[in-house]
Amino acid sequence: MSDDAVALFQAIGLSEQKAKETAANKKLSPNLVLVIKEGGAETGVEKSVGALYYNLASTVTKNAVAHLPYLARAVRDARLTTNDQVSAAIKFAEAAKGDIDDGEFDAACGVGIVVTQQEIVETVTKFIEERREELEQKRYQMLGSLISGLRQTPELRWASSVAVKEEIDKQVLQILGPKDERDDPKAKKKAEKKDVKAPAAATKEKQAKTETAAAASKEGRVAEAAKSLKYVFEGELARLHKPGGNPQIHPKLMEEHLKRTGGKVVTRFPPEPNGFLHIGHAKAININFGYALAHEGITNLRYDDTNPEAEEEKYFVSILETIKWLGFEPSAITYSSDHFQRLYDLAVELIKRDKAYVCHCTGEEIHAMREANPRIECAHRSRPVDESVREFVKMKEGRYGEGEAILRMKMDMQNPNPQFWDLVAYRVMFTPHHRTGNAWCVYPTYDYTHCLCDSFEDITHSLCTVEFQLSRESYYWLVDALELYKPVQWEYGRLNITNTVLSKRKITKLVDEGIVGGWDDPRLYTLPGLRRRGFPATAINAFVRELGVTTSNTVIPVERLENYVRDHLNDVAPRLMVLLEPLKITLTNLSDDYLEEVTVANKPRDESMGSHTVPFSKTVYIDASDFREQDDPNFYRLAPGKSVGLLNVPFPITANKVVKDSSGRIVEILATYENSKADFKKPKTYIHWVGESKKHNSPVKVQVNLYSNLFKHSNPADNPDGWLADINPDSLSVIPEAYAEIGIRGARIEDSFQFVRVGYFSVDPDSDVKKGRYVVNRTVGLKEDAKKN
Numbered sequence: 001m002s003d004d005a006v007a008l009f010q011a012i013g014l015s016e017q018k019a020k021e022t023a024a025n026k027k028l029s030p031n032l033v034l035v036i037k038e039g040g041a042e043t044g045v046e047k048s049v050g051a052l053y054y055n056l057a058s059t060v061t062k063n064a065v066a067h068l069p070y071l072a073r074a075v076r077d078a079r080l081t082t083n084d085q086v087s088a089a090i091k092f093a094e095a096a097k098g099d100i101d102d103g104e105f106d107a108a109c110g111v112g113i114v115v116t117q118q119e120i121v122e123t124v125t126k127f128i129e130e131r132r133e134e135l136e137q138k139r140y141q142m143l144g145s146l147i148s149g150l151r152q153t154p155e156l157r158w159a160s161s162v163a164v165k166e167e168i169d170k171q172v173l174q175i176l177g178p179k180d181e182r183d184d185p186k187a188k189k190k191a192e193k194k195d196v197k198a199p200a201a202a203t204k205e206k207q208a209k210t211e212t213a214a215a216a217s218k219e220g221r222v223a224e225a226a227k228s229l230k231y232v233f234e235g236e237l238a239r240l241h242k243p244g245g246n247p248q249i250h251p252k253l254m255e256e257h258l259k260r261t262g263g264k265v266v267t268r269f270p271p272e273p274n275g276f277l278h279i280g281h282a283k284a285i286n287i288n289f290g291y292a293l294a295h296e297g298i299t300n301l302r303y304d305d306t307n308p309e310a311e312e313e314k315y316f317v318s319i320l321e322t323i324k325w326l327g328f329e330p331s332a333i334t335y336s337s338d339h340f341q342r343l344y345d346l347a348v349e350l351i352k353r354d355k356a357y358v359c360h361c362t363g364e365e366i367h368a369m370r371e372a373n374p375r376i377e378c379a380h381r382s383r384p385v386d387e388s389v390r391e392f393v394k395m396k397e398g399r400y401g402e403g404e405a406i407l408r409m410k411m412d413m414q415n416p417n418p419q420f421w422d423l424v425a426y427r428v429m430f431t432p433h434h435r436t437g438n439a440w441c442v443y444p445t446y447d448y449t450h451c452l453c454d455s456f457e458d459i460t461h462s463l464c465t466v467e468f469q470l471s472r473e474s475y476y477w478l479v480d481a482l483e484l485y486k487p488v489q490w491e492y493g494r495l496n497i498t499n500t501v502l503s504k505r506k507i508t509k510l511v512d513e514g515i516v517g518g519w520d521d522p523r524l525y526t527l528p529g530l531r532r533r534g535f536p537a538t539a540i541n542a543f544v545r546e547l548g549v550t551t552s553n554t555v556i557p558v559e560r561l562e563n564y565v566r567d568h569l570n571d572v573a574p575r576l577m578v579l580l581e582p583l584k585i586t587l588t589n590l591s592d593d594y595l596e597e598v599t600v601a602n603k604p605r606d607e608s609m610g611s612h613t614v615p616f617s618k619t620v621y622i623d624a625s626d627f628r629e630q631d632d633p634n635f636y637r638l639a640p641g642k643s644v645g646l647l648n649v650p651f652p653i654t655a656n657k658v659v660k661d662s663s664g665r666i667v668e669i670l671a672t673y674e675n676s677k678a679d680f681k682k683p684k685t686y687i688h689w690v691g692e693s694k695k696h697n698s699p700v701k702v703q704v705n706l707y708s709n710l711f712k713h714s715n716p717a718d719n720p721d722g723w724l725a726d727i728n729p730d731s732l733s734v735i736p737e738a739y740a741e742i743g744i745r746g747a748r749i750e751d752s753f754q755f756v757r758v759g760y761f762s763v764d765p766d767s768d769v770k771k772g773r774y775v776v777n778r779t780v781g782l783k784e785d786a787k788k789n
Contacts, residue, residue, distance in 0.1 A: 005029055008036050011043065012050030022054075027417050027470050031068065032057035038072035049075065056086050058551070062473050063247070064093035070100055079111045085158070087239055094247060110158030117163065123155045124167045132175065139176055140183045141228070143168070145294075148233035220571035222564055225542035226327075232294040236492070237287070237549050243460045246488040253485045257458055265297025266460045269323070269330075270450065273303050274310035275504040276519040276526040277322045279561070280465075283495040283544040287463055289328040290545070298331035300457055304450065305337050306443050308433040316434075318519075322527045326537045336449050337435045339456055343444050344396070346452065346482055347407060347425055351388045355481045356425060357381055358391035359408045370421050375413045378422065395428055398441045402428050409448070411477065419474040423447045451475040452484070459487040466491045466551060493553040495544065497561060499709040500525045501716060501723065515727060516710070522777050523710040523731050533707060534752050534762025534779030535561075539568040558709065562780045569752055569760045569779065574602040574609060574743070577647065577688040578755040578776075580704060581624040582739040583666065585689075587653060587673040590618040595693060598648050600743065612743045615693035616649055621739050626687045627669060629658055636685040643674065645686035647756065651675040652683045688756045690739045699739035702774040705764065706733040744774060752779065 002023055009019035009032060023029050035057045036042060041050070052075050060068055071089050074080045080089055088109045093100065106112060127150055128135065135142050146168055150156055156164055231237065243263050248254045267288040271277060277285075292299040301323060305311055323330065336343075350356040359380045361369075369376040383391075395405050407426035415421070425448035432438050454462045462475075472489045479486045496502065501510075502525060510516045510524070519526055522533035530540065543564040547554065577600075587594075596616045603609040622638065631639035638644045643654040651674045659668035674680045690699045711726045713719055719726035744753070748769060752762045759782050764775040 002029075005033055008033060008042060012036060012041055012045055012053050013047035014050070014054070028058055030416065031060060031065070034068055035072040035075075038069040039076040041076070052080065052083065052086055055083050056080075056090070059087070060090055061094055062476060063095075064090045067093035067096060067100055074105075074109075074111075079106065080109060082158075082161075084161070084239070085109050085111070113158045115156060115159035117167075119155060120159055120163055120167050123153060124150060124164065124171055127153065128168075128171055128175070135172070135175065140172070140179055143172065144228070144230040144233040146172070148238060151238065220568065222542045222568035222571065223538050225546050226538045228545060229290055229294040231286075231545050231548050232291050235549055236490075236551060237291060240291075240461060240490060241488060246460075246486065248486055249480045249483055253483075257485045261458050261460070264460075265292050265295040266300070266458050267292045267297065267463060268300040268302050268334075268454065268457060268459050270302045270304050270453075271319050272307070272310075272446075273305055273312070273315040273319060274307065275315060275507065276318050276528050278502045278507075278527060279497055279525045279530065279540070280495045280502055281322075282326065282527060282540050283547070284463075284465070285323060285326055285328060286541060286544050287492060287549060291461065291463065297460070299328070300332045300334050300459075301330035302334045302336065302453060302457065304446065304453075305335050305433070305435065306446065306449050307429075308431040308443065309429065311434055313434060318528055322531075325531060326527070326541060334453075334457065335435060336444075336453050337433060339449075339453060340436060340440060340444075342456070343449060343452060344442070347444070347448070348389060348392065350409065350425070350478075350482060351392060351407075352385055353481065354385055355410050356407055357383055357388045357410055358395065359406050359422075360404065362403070370413075370418070375421065377413050378408070381408075381410060381422070392426070395426065395442050396440075398428075398430070400428050402430060404428065407442075409474075409478065409481075411474065417470055417473055419447075419470045420477070423474060447471065447474060448478065451478050451487075451489075452482075454487045455479050455484045458485065462487045462489040464489060464491055465494045466553060467494070491551060492549050493551055495547065496553065496555045497525055498555060498558050498714040499711050499716075500558065501711070506723065509724070515724075522705070522707050531750070532762075532764065533777050534569075534750070534760065535565050536568050536572075536752070539564040542568070555715075557714075566760065566780050566783065569754065573752045573754045573760060575600075575604070575756050576743050576753045577614070577690055577741045578702070578704075578744075578758060578761075579621055579623045579688070579690055579699075579739040580735050580758065582621040582690070582699070583624040583627055584668045585620045585622055585653065585671050586668060587618050587620070588656070588670050589672050589676075592618055594618050595695065598691075600648050600741075602743075614648075614741045614743065615691040615696045615698050616646075617691050617693050619692040620646070621690045621692070621699060622646075622687055624666075627655070627666070629666065637687055638669070638671075643680075643683055645683035646689045647686045649689075651677075652680065688758075690741045696742050698742045700742060700744055700772070700774070701737050702740045702744065702776055704735040704738045704761070705775065705777045706735065707731065707778055740774070745772065747774065754782075758782070 005023040006016070006019045009022050010016060014022060022032060032054065035053045039053055041053060045053070053072065056071055056075060060071070071080070071093060074089060075086070080086050089105070092105055092108045128146065131146070135146070147165060150164055150168065151161070243261065243265055244254060244258055269285055269288045271281065289299045301320065303316060303319070320333070347356060357380055359378050361378055361380070366378070369378065391405060392407055394400060395407070405428060406424050408422045409425050411420040411422050413421055424445050426442050426444055428441060429443050430441050433440060468489070469491045472491070475489050476486060501507065507519065507524060507526065511518055516523055520528035520532050522529050527540070531537070543561050547556065594617055597613040598616045599611050599613050601609070601611045626637040626644070628635055628637070628639045631642060638653070638655050640655050640658060643652045645652045653671045653673055655669050655671045657670040658666055659670065661667050692698060708731050709728055710731045712728045713726050716723040716726040747753070747763050749763050749765050749767060752760060754760050760779040761776040762779050763769070764777050766775045767773060
């Protein structure tokens with residue numbers, strides 16, 4: 001890392017940390033240094049101009065990089081003043097032959113074009129009027145598509161995006177008025193309450209609107225966010241090319257591609273089947289499927305199954321189940337192994353074009369040659385083409401052992417990008433493949449396979465995370481070397497969560513060493529683990545969509561994800577009374593056969609969720625934390641001589657006597673049910689309880705698993721003794737016999753509940769619901785209330 005480069009990058013407005021990260025980026029750093037120097041910005045510029053320089057350096061393509069000095073000067077001279085103009089300039093430079101013509105460049109990039117406010121108003125007005133009927137139907141949910149559509153109109157191509165957005169907001173507000181219950185679940189609930197008191201003569205039209213609004217937002221804000229495609233029409237995703245907009249080595253390749261696809265957006269989600277998907281993959285799934293959905297395109301699920309040593313059937317099954325659980329349906333399910341023969345044939349063709357060779361160097365030797373200064377080319381690189389073809393055939397026939405021969409692509413060992421240092425295309429592996437059996441003993445690598453399979457499947461947008469940014473040039477190099485259709489690769493920032501690890505290698509270690517119970521352990525942030533813990537797919541989708549899509553890697557506090565889960569479950573989870581530490585209460589003034597059935601709402605103040613009944617008898621149980629033998633003025637629950645209310649029970653109870661066992665532990669409270677005192681004051685506090693009734697088989701005994709963070713530190717690697725030393729020994733606490741009310745009967749696997757005053761819980765797959773044996777996992781706790789006692 002160069003200190004000079006860090007200082008340069010800070011001069012254009014990057015933070016110290018961002019400047020250091022950029023200086024360490026072997027591809028981006030030299031581009032940005034060149035841009036800053038050509039732009040004369042060494043001593044500093046306005047932050048907005050610095051952002052343009054950074055955008056130019058980070059997005060310039062291989063075919064445009066020769067014109068980078070010209071583009072930098074265009075920013076310096078204020079010819080390029082927006083990111084849209086920079087993107088257009090890069091595209092123009094890609095296609096430029098020889099020196100750039102100033103006039104043609106200015107025309108293509110909107111240089112000097114000023115779109116007046118009046119022009120913005122007129123264009124927005126016309127555009128919205130043409131879609132007014134749809135707007136009135138979809139209301140504010142249509143805002144994203146309006147913004148996207150207007151960005152594509154020629155009249156506003158070079159207009160200020162801020163000015164356009166403000167005008168859209170203004171005109172939409174004039175047509176629809178402020179957001180109401182149709183757009184805001186909280187407002188909807190208030191409107192419903194108001195409508196209950198409304199005169200019976202309310203019009204049918206108003207009733208219909210209320211019913212429509214109720215149906216649209218029944219599940220609340222999180223559910224609405226999980227359906228929103230707004231993130232596709234914002235930021236970098238909004239600026240991606242249209243199908244057909246990516247240049248090819250031969251124009252005919254694009255013509256044939258468009259005939260095959262009909263001009264549709266085609267994306268893919270390409271997981272390796274060597275582990276379960278995790279929370280980061282939820283972002284990738286939403287980006288790939290969401291982008292295609294927003295543009296009426298299709299998305300393939302493609303298993304990148306090129307490493308049979310690490311692949312297992314359970315991973316294939318889990319990946320598909322997880323995608324469907326999140327609410328997505330692949331247009332097609334494909335496998336890299338579908339193309340093994342074609343990939344092999346193309347590898348032979350690559351050798352014949354003198355762009356690949358068989359190498360017999362060891363891994364250590366290759367590493368040493370790459371680390372040398374200058375880098376050293378392998379001695380086998382210059383072997384005759386026919387010889388490499390014969391050697392590759394011998395590899396395929398199993399005449400070389402593992403590690404004795406590899407096929408490498410003949411790229412550019414002196415290129416500063418390590419993804420050009422003669423990457424491995426094929427290696428020998430004597431491991432049966434789950435689909436092809438023993439048919440092959442040579443398997444292609446990711447670097448060779450991925451871009452070719454994208455090409456075979458006519459992918460228009462190959463969307464991946466930023467660690468593949470350096471691979472973009474090698475991706476393009478290979479498809480061009482074979483003269484195939486070339487998709488566009490675009491990278492976005494990874495999603496990371498605090499207090500966990502997402503590395504498959506680390507998760508495997510946790511599983512293998514028995515620290516967790518498996519890939520679906522609820523303490524892990526694998527998606528099957530989160531599903532088992534009770535995290536709803538709706539909340540996960542809403543979380544990743546509202547984060548948006550940028551090119552920056554993000555580390556999000558785990559509490560932020562939990563808030564989405566909590567908010568959604570608050571909307572949809574029925575309430576139950578469950579006692580984690582039951583304490584027996586005997587109401588001495590009731591007869592032994594006293595039994596009353598109390599009606600309990602499944603969700604207070606929401607009649608649509610229904611109700612159920614629970615038994616109330618002479619013997620009830622409360623949670624031990626709701627009783628203190630020594631009273632305190634700030635303690636409002638049960639104590640000797642003190643009264644408390646029981647939820648949904650008409651009269652309070654008063655504690656009279658404490659019963660202890662031989663060890664001094666409190667085992668029972670003798671109390672009075674105050675149903676004979678007409679003037680009894682309403683208690684300050686109501687607590688949850690469970691009644692005893694043989695008739696109802698109550699209480700229901702359940703096992704409760706209390707989960708918390710698996711790691712103590714926000715970043716487990718911060719532990720000076722290593723990430724494994726950061727394991728939280730209290731990440732799981734098991735309560736083998738909690739008491740639940742009978743409302744839990746009939747619950748199915750993965751059903752979620754709010755245990756009143758305790759938290760949100762989900763029924764674990766280890767339950768035997770047919771026999772009434774329940775295991776429940778704590779999903780998240782309730783929101784903390786500092787005033788609660």
